[in-house]
Amino acid sequence: MAAEEFTFEPGRTHPCDIHRFEGRLYAGHSDTTEALLQQISTTWDVVEAQCLLEHRGYRIGSVDGAYGAATERAVKRLQDKEGLVVDGIMGPHTWEVLRR
Known part of the structure; x- marks a missing residue:
């Protein structure tokens, strides 16, 4: 997907x-369907997650590739709504839900 380094x-x-x-x-x-992302991560995987969160209505502010507090809150809201463990970490189960 993204050819350039983030x-x-x-x-x-x-x-x-x-x-x-x-x-x-x-x-x-x-x-990715496996990348583990949490606060302080800055990667193309974070950009991907932020785009998908925004698309699903979980506002994070700016799609900037930095996994900060707003992204973590959005992930927790998604996890809570979908019955996942609410830990704010993007992992395989959260990716699965986000990619549906």
Whole structure:
């Protein structure tokens, strides 16, 4: 998906190209279903998660690739709504729900 290495730049936001492929949602930045993400992570996987969270109505503010407090709160809201363990960490179970 993203060919370039991710570099966090304060104030820079990323576009979201939401689409389905083989029944799963993608945003054009990562195809992971396994990456473990938590606060302080800055990767294309975070951009992907932020795009999908926003698409599902879980507002995080800016799609900037930095897993901060707003992203963690959105992940916790998703986890709570979907009956997952509410730990604020993006893992395989949370990715599965987000990609539906």
